[in-house]
Amino acid sequence: MSRLRLAGADGLQPMPGGLLDGLELALQARALSLHYAERRVLDQISLSVPRRRITALIGPSGCGKSSLLRCFNRLNDEIADCRMDGEVQVLGVDAYAADVSVPDLRRRVGMVFQKPNPFPQSVGENVAFGLRLAGLRSRLELDDRVETALRAAGLWDEVRDRLDDSALRLSAGQQQRLVIARALAVEPEVLLMDEPASMLDPISTLRLEELMVALRERYSVLLVTHNMQQAARVADYTAYMQDGRVLEFDTTDRIFTNPRLRGTEDYITGKL
Amino acid sequence: MLRTGTRHAPRRRGDSGLWLAAGAVALSLAALIALLFVLLQQSARPFLPAAVAELRWQGAAGPQQALAAIVREDADELIARASEWQRRGGAYLRIARADLLERTFPPDALALRLADGRELYLRGDAHALAALPSAAGLALPGMPAELPLRRGELVEILAPNQLGPGGRLRVATQRAWAFVSGSPGGDSGSAGLLPALVGTVVLVLLMSVLVMPLGVLVALWLHEYAGRGALAQLLRAAVANLAGVPSVIYGLFGLVLFVHGLGAGLDALFHADALPSPTWGTGGLLWSALTLALLTLPVVVIAVEEGLARVPAGLRQGALALGATRAEMLWRVVLPVARPALLTALILAVARAAGEVAPLMLVGAVKYAPALPLDGEFPYLHLSKQFMHLGHSVYDLALTGADAQRDLGEAHAAALLLLIVVVALNAAAIVVRNRLRERSRELSA
Numbered sequence: 001m002s003r004l005r006l007a008g009a010d011g012l013q014p015m016p017g018g019l020l021d022g023l024e025l026a027l028q029a030r031a032l033s034l035h036y037a038e039r040r041v042l043d044q045i046s047l048s049v050p051r052r053r054i055t056a057l058i059g060p061s062g063c064g065k066s067s068l069l070r071c072f073n074r075l076n077d078e079i080a081d082c083r084m085d086g087e088v089q090v091l092g093v094d095a096y097a098a099d100v101s102v103p104d105l106r107r108r109v110g111m112v113f114q115k116p117n118p119f120p121q122s123v124g125e126n127v128a129f130g131l132r133l134a135g136l137r138s139r140l141e142l143d144d145r146v147e148t149a150l151r152a153a154g155l156w157d158e159v160r161d162r163l164d165d166s167a168l169r170l171s172a173g174q175q176q177r178l179v180i181a182r183a184l185a186v187e188p189e190v191l192l193m194d195e196p197a198s199m200l201d202p203i204s205t206l207r208l209e210e211l212m213v214a215l216r217e218r219y220s221v222l223l224v225t226h227n228m229q230q231a232a233r234v235a236d237y238t239a240y241m242q243d244g245r246v247l248e249f250d251t252t253d254r255i256f257t258n259p260r261l262r263g264t265e266d267y268i269t270g271k272l
Numbered sequence: 273m274l275r276t277g278t279r280h281a282p283r284r285r286g287d288s289g290l291w292l293a294a295g296a297v298a299l300s301l302a303a304l305i306a307l308l309f310v311l312l313q314q315s316a317r318p319f320l321p322a323a324v325a326e327l328r329w330q331g332a333a334g335p336q337q338a339l340a341a342i343v344r345e346d347a348d349e350l351i352a353r354a355s356e357w358q359r360r361g362g363a364y365l366r367i368a369r370a371d372l373l374e375r376t377f378p379p380d381a382l383a384l385r386l387a388d389g390r391e392l393y394l395r396g397d398a399h400a401l402a403a404l405p406s407a408a409g410l411a412l413p414g415m416p417a418e419l420p421l422r423r424g425e426l427v428e429i430l431a432p433n434q435l436g437p438g439g440r441l442r443v444a445t446q447r448a449w450a451f452v453s454g455s456p457g458g459d460s461g462s463a464g465l466l467p468a469l470v471g472t473v474v475l476v477l478l479m480s481v482l483v484m485p486l487g488v489l490v491a492l493w494l495h496e497y498a499g500r501g502a503l504a505q506l507l508r509a510a511v512a513n514l515a516g517v518p519s520v521i522y523g524l525f526g527l528v529l530f531v532h533g534l535g536a537g538l539d540a541l542f543h544a545d546a547l548p549s550p551t552w553g554t555g556g557l558l559w560s561a562l563t564l565a566l567l568t569l570p571v572v573v574i575a576v577e578e579g580l581a582r583v584p585a586g587l588r589q590g591a592l593a594l595g596a597t598r599a600e601m602l603w604r605v606v607l608p609v610a611r612p613a614l615l616t617a618l619i620l621a622v623a624r625a626a627g628e629v630a631p632l633m634l635v636g637a638v639k640y641a642p643a644l645p646l647d648g649e650f651p652y653l654h655l656s657k658q659f660m661h662l663g664h665s666v667y668d669l670a671l672t673g674a675d676a677q678r679d680l681g682e683a684h685a686a687a688l689l690l691l692i693v694v695v696a697l698n699a700a701a702i703v704v705r706n707r708l709r710e711r712s713r714e715l716s717a
């Protein structure tokens with residue numbers, strides 16, 4: 001049983017070459033393949049995401065980054081004819097085991113989507129959404145946690161007087177930070193961020209990057225980005241994906257200064 | 273920059289499309305206005321006081337004379353209604369123009385209406401007549417001695433020839449209001465639409481309460497849970513086809529399933545002491561509402577499913593990613609976003625149900641029900657009782673009324689009222705939906 005071996009006491013560091021030696025793993029995929037109907041979009045992927053680090057996932061559009069992210073919080077389960085093979089571990093536990101509670105898993109693995117998707121509710125209710133789901137009822141505590149999350153997302157000062165306004169009236173950048181606050185409010189351990197800065201202006205992007213660096217203290221982040229500078233600035237590790245495969249995984253420094261593969265270098269330098 | 277030689281002329285196609293569309297809109301508007309006009313005109317007829325004429329004409333057995341209300345006049349004949357001494361309706365005079373010797377409108381001509389709906393035409397002093405105590409016998413020239421009448425039996429005393437247009441309109445309004453707000457007196461022949469109006473509204477509301485939860489649940493199951501399994505496909509095909517089944521078939525189905533099946537069963541269980549007279553085992557409000565709910569279920573399911581399909585996938589994923597179960601996601605995000613679609617479904621259901629008569633005649637609508645389905649007596653809403661319905665009233669007044677000439681007018685009045693009820697119910701739902709739309713637009717602004 002390979003799953004047992006992977007989950008073994010010290011089994012959380014299977015990366016070859018000792019790259020992640022001594023680091024606990026937040027997420028781990030082994031021989032992961034994904035099909036939409038008959039079309040394969042992920043092909044035998046193996047990837048380890050260390051805890052309390054930022055790992056960037058880069059690669060050309062359509063190479064399967066979002067699909068891979070959705071494997072970690074089992075959001076692909078909701079897609080009708082999507083089939084996954086292989087293994088996924090989240091914090092050392094098989095995410096696809098029969099006894100796993102999917103809602104619990106998703107509370108531990110938060111997600112920020114490529115397009116901001118605030119609910120058509122008030123700003124406050126958006127942030128409280130996950131907390132209410134988790135059964136939190138006390139008004140006082142809800143308010144408190146909402147404020148904490150909004151502060152963490154760097155949005156509090158802008159919306160402190162607008163908590164009862166519709167979330168959809170916020171600007172795109174504010175909406176993006178709102179959905180980050182919404183994800184942070186339930187205090188996940190891992191955060192999957194799918195191009196969170198794609199709708200942001202440079203200043204908001206900078207703030208978001210500061211936020212991510214701050215989050216690193218407590219969260220493990222897997223960040224999809226098309227912005228090479230961003231990856232270079234915030235990520236500790238970077239994985240390069242192409243055509244449904246992870247072709248290269250290394251420290252960000254090495255990926256950007258001395259990539260092993262020609263394809264990675266071409267992509268980073270914009271020759272692809 | 274590329275510049276090619278020819279610039280395209282603006283397209284004309286859009287224009288002809290615009291004209292077509294405008295034409296279609298104008299046509300439907302014209303049809304609607306014509307319908308309303310006919311209904312209004314026809315339903316005004318029984319309520320407008322007719323002029324009462326002293327007629328002399330050449331009958332088969334020599335000259336004849338009568339005081340009668342003019343019903344219709346055209347180039348070659350004149351139709352008038354004579355006093356209904358014996359029974360309601362039927363006392364019509366049909367006089368060819370050529371035979372008419374004289375026609376005068378005496379100012380002291382009276383039109384008297386009795387409680388049972390009969391009308392009498394006499395000459396006399398309206399004020400003096402009105403001032404009589406109710407026990408006083410009437411003594412007017414021309415009254416047959418063998419049919420004595422008392423003042424108290426008269427519900428309306430008019431001198432129609434003295435009325436100006438304003439007076440006629442006032443009388444018509446009063447009569448129309450009395451007709452709409454009155455109750456029919458069973459066999460006595462007096463008419464009134466209130467019970468039918470209440471019955472129709474209560475029925476439609478009850479139907480809505482029954483069909484909406486059921487329809488939404490079915491749509492949720494089909495759209496969110498069923499996937500593409502054989503059972504779901506079967507159900508989908510069934511729903512799509514059920515929308516086209518003629519309504520009378522639903523009536524028959526309701527009769528068998530609800531009245532004879534469920535109703536008889538309930539009677540045997542809970543009302544055995546009252547048998548053989550049925551409590552639930554006969555047509556009634558609940559069975560009718562259930563039948564209509566079945567009838568409108570496909571419409572609701574289809575409309576709600578469409579609404580669910582329009583909820584952005586991002587919202588669903590957002591909710592799920594926060595740890596919502598599927599039910600929580602549906603309840604907290606999808607359904608609230610789809611609320612305008614639910615109201616659209618309701619509007620479609622009401623529009624379909626409010627005009628249905630055929631199935632109701634099988635499962636509970638009757639010509640005459642002694643009590644309102646909704647009243648101040650416990651349990652307030654009488655689910656097992658038979659009820660009256662405007663659609664049924666139209667049918668009934670048009671075909672089986674005592675006086676076809678007059679009652680066709682009353683049938684039109686009932687039809688007009690039915691139309692108003694349907695439009696009002698729809699308008700209410702549309703107002704609510706637009707409010708919701710505005711709110712969700714505000715939210716999505």
Ligand SMILES: Nc1ncnc2c1ncn2[C@@H]1O[C@H](COP(=O)(O)OP(=O)(O)OP(=O)(O)O)[C@@H](O)[C@H]1O
Binds near residue numbers: 041062064065067079
């Ligand atoms: N729900 C789905 N059903 C079918 N095919 C899908 C679905 N989602 C994604 N795909 C396909 O899978 C492939 C990978 O898509 P994915 O969204 O994971 O790419 P990506 O790397 O995130 O691209 P981008 O950088 O543009 O966001 C694409 O070819 C896409 O068309």
Ligand SMILES: [Mg+2]
Binds near residue numbers: 065066067114194
């Ligand atoms: Mg993507």
